[in-house]
Amino acid sequence: MPKILFVCLGNICRSPLAEGIMLHLNEKHDLKLEIDSAGTASYHIGEAPDDRTIANAKKNGVDLSKLRARQFSASDFDKFDFIYVMDKNNLKNVLSLAKNDSHKQKVSLFLDTLHPGENLEVPDPYYGTEKNFEEVFQLVYKACDHLRVNIK
Ligand code: 4NP
Numbered sequence: 001m002p003k004i005l006f007v008c009l010g011n012i013c014r015s016p017l018a019e020g021i022m023l024h025l026n027e028k029h030d031l032k033l034e035i036d037s038a039g040t041a042s043y044h045i046g047e048a049p050d051d052r053t054i055a056n057a058k059k060n061g062v063d064l065s066k067l068r069a070r071q072f073s074a075s076d077f078d079k080f081d082f083i084y085v086m087d088k089n090n091l092k093n094v095l096s097l098a099k100n101d102s103h104k105q106k107v108s109l110f111l112d113t114l115h116p117g118e119n120l121e122v123p124d125p126y127y128g129t130e131k132n133f134e135e136v137f138q139l140v141y142k143a144c145d146h147l148r149v150n151i152k
Pocket of ligand 1: 008009010011012013014015039043124125126
């Protein structure tokens with residue numbers, strides 16, 4: 001049962017979206033994955049995802065309303081098999097907490113699953129428009145669906 005953790009900065013936009021989409025696919029395809037998300041920052045601990053993220057995901061058939069933000073911790077390296085990070089800044093921050101190579105090997109940019117080696121980032125929609133939230137949804141959905149087919 002692969003254990004997957006998605007990580008962004010606040011854990012209220014991109015990573016809970018990935019968690020919610022993956023939970024949705026997990027149920028739909030009976031995948032038996034363990035899925036969670038976290039933020040590298042502490043700003044939003046305990047909060048539900050951003051209202052705009054919730055509304056956009058709902059429009060696309062994914063419920064995020066029960067998720068709550070938490071901060072990434074070094075203990076997550078032992079709890080998860082795959083740690084997918086949304087952008088390069090957060091990748092750097094997560095890797096800085098790794099204590100050994102086995103920890104480091106679990107961490108990668110999420111979009112590397114779709115475009116290996118291209119170092120692409122999931123853009124942060126926090127300061128963006130409704131259109132940006134929809135674009136992020138479509139991008140994250142595509143990457144989650146690719147993961148669903150390929151994860152072992
Ligand atoms: P996320 O987006 O990292 O995708 O959850 C953000 C959420 C909040 C903030 C920044 C990014 N913030 O500065 O509060």
